[in-house]
Amino acid sequence: MNKGLPKRSENYSEWYNELVKRADLADHSDVRGCMVIKPYGYSIWEKMQQALDKKFKETGHSNAYFPVFVPKSLFEAEEKNAEGFAKECAVVTHYRLKTDPYKKGQLIVDPDAKLEEELIVRPTSEAVIWSTYKKWIQSYRDLPLLINQWANVVRWEMRTRIFLRTAEFLWQEGHTAHATQDEAMQETLTMLEVYAEFAEKYMALPVIKGRKTENERFAGAVETFCIEALMQDGKALQAGTSHFLGQNFAKAFDVKFSNKDNTLEYVWGTSWGVSTRLMGALIMAHSDDEGLVLPPLLAPIQVVIVPIFKTAEQLNSISEKAQHIKKLLEEKNITVKYDNSDKQTPGFKFAEYELKGVPLRIAIGPRDLENNTIEIARRDTKEKKSIAFSELVHIVPQWLSSIQENLYQRALNFRSKHTHICDSYGQFQKILDNEGGFILAHWDGSPETEEKIKEETKATIRCIPLDFKKENGKCIYSGKPSVGRVLFARAY
């Protein structure tokens, strides 16, 4: 089944591409740079959405929906934001097609249907949302405004990669408005924490919380915070961002509120988002040469039951048992699939569910029926064990928790092993070229030095960690004084 999946150690990039395709997660489409998310992949995304959506609502946010198009004049209003996205905008210029007079059955753009003002397909929705907030906010009583949107966005990337960088992707974008700077900053950090908790608890993905340097900030933000994760090939991946927008968008769109003293003030804003990029992070963080490895909390199928049989009679007896097990586990809110197909061998099925990352496999054969046992196997460690049927309802939930915990711990150990403290530029380059990983190093704080390091090594400052410690040192590049280490890595 998984014959031919490339090994991570030989070609990590090919391994990823093949895995995405063969585990039925996603596919390239006929539209340049856009992906098709297949049902199995989409069901993982749905689990992510559910967990995040619940958390957003618990923290007081409501969902809403804003237009997919941004008129050019609105898009321009916040200058830095517009500049940041202008080079990757899909632009709608016409609203009608007509029959090609020269080619039968073909259509051409109708030149008479040119829009007066071009529409940008949203690369992000600050512009269209803040132009709406202007209508919704008059008084301090209208604040805070805590809104989230689940949507598709388009950024015309030249080099695309399924889940990691696609022209169209799915995401959620929170957009909030507040009466004070403090409250907006608090919101920015609260949502960063929501993302970090989600990554660690659900995705089993340890992350480093930090703030971006000026160079890496979201266009139009005063501060950008992020969570950064480390992939198995030693490259970093930005898994979520939360932006403190200050009054930038309020000023660009003239959004003021009258405070308790009846004075007009500009509103303070935040925005924050995670996207289908998380799917890429999930795949790359845990999977192995046999296929996908999924944390149980995000696995569409948590347990698969495979019957081992020769005769139809055996299958019947096993099926009865299997249906009983399915019911018992479903009562404990565990998602179970019983695969009773007689078209594939058990070996084929084992390989298939390994490829698809199902956390636990239960196998039942005729001898198990006699002995009242089942065989249970973990996807993460490949550990197998024959257990008494009566133990099942205790052991399955335990093992699922244990897999969730093990994946996190394994990723954390990997990260610890691949986080380097480095004090010389030579060593810095050597680490990057040999094993990669995170590098904590001194930096002089200047955008110029950051840019030079990026040019020469392709490593960027992922973040200034929130648990940044004051420590005097010298910039590894310029030798100038530094007050603490920042986090470098090559990144996706």
Add this chain to the structure above:
Amino acid sequence: MNKGLPKRSENYSEWYNELVKRADLADHSDVRGCMVIKPYGYSIWEKMQQALDKKFKETGHSNAYFPVFVPKSLFEAEEKNAEGFAKECAVVTHYRLKTDPYKKGQLIVDPDAKLEEELIVRPTSEAVIWSTYKKWIQSYRDLPLLINQWANVVRWEMRTRIFLRTAEFLWQEGHTAHATQDEAMQETLTMLEVYAEFAEKYMALPVIKGRKTENERFAGAVETFCIEALMQDGKALQAGTSHFLGQNFAKAFDVKFSNKDNTLEYVWGTSWGVSTRLMGALIMAHSDDEGLVLPPLLAPIQVVIVPIFKTAEQLNSISEKAQHIKKLLEEKNITVKYDNSDKQTPGFKFAEYELKGVPLRIAIGPRDLENNTIEIARRDTKEKKSIAFSELVHIVPQWLSSIQENLYQRALNFRSKHTHICDSYGQFQKILDNEGGFILAHWDGSPETEEKIKEETKATIRCIPLDFKKENGKCIYSGKPSVGRVLFARAY
């Protein structure tokens, strides 16, 4: 609060527009023809989505996601479908903006970033999905393929109306592929039934199931089935459609499978969808001059508790009781809001929750505390009653069911009263001009007659009801023979 909401009898259309705005359902945006769905409106849509999504999964479908863009060459492939949508397509022609050299801070479309092939923003996804199915389907083992997508689509409508007809709207679109004609037809009808059940059970909206005439068929379908509902102004609204596509898209995109005899055959297809248009139907079917009336199964807040107090001490005692009630009802899976704000009077709150269609209101005052009673009031009938506190947990669920049932019954009675059996064209015109409603009348079966009637009266054949009875008669327009009555109405 709802002062100034126009009366339905005076200006139904203005009543609808104002209600949508004032009940915080949706708003116009700065983008021509596109709406903003506000949090309260969106939370109703979320409830609709949840109920439908559950039903789609129970009937074997999985969700997936396909690109928002359709390359022009794919769009053209199914000729009738392309023709049907060509006139309302938003077309992306460029992928970059650049700084306007003549105007500081402004952007222009970069003429060097013209796409080689234009991209259509999907008006519907048959083209992009069937071009993908070609890659996914080889053998009968790959069938049936049962996929649904929740997405935004764009149809450049000239006259727009919030929820009912907008340039961008949200919907779900099911796209299935089958080995046989029978199975595809069965799927088409199963999904029609899913829609009808959803409309009747959740929306409390009685619908007539039927098949569209050729004139009204979905472009590219062999048969279109629909559910049709009647609004309070006597106009019909198409609330969902399910299309039997035959082999049209399979042929256009060359999608074949090898059957059990190893022979290649074209695949049979269906597609089916409902959209945010359902929000319009929900509003118009039940609401009154005081505001929205929501069926409990789709109400974001099912019960609101309003305290009646003068002193802070009274509020404290009432709040204790209210929190207790909230907890008791939430244990029964009832969604409760306790509005303890001291900024508005109880009267203001009563009007506000009436406007927002909250099905049940509980009021508690100091005397209720003494007597251990509460006042409970229904939104639909305005019935009010003082009940003993101990009865609460029984009466609230009963009343909620009763409201759900009453709304359905009321809408059904309205429809019965406004469904006319009509045998002359003069009477037909009179009914349309005076009271509207559904008209069951004989039609000769020709597209020409249908077109003439539409031109002269603005009424269309909504459907040929599935419970169509053979009955010989004469076409009300042409006098030619007819074999049964079809359903006419003016429609949204």
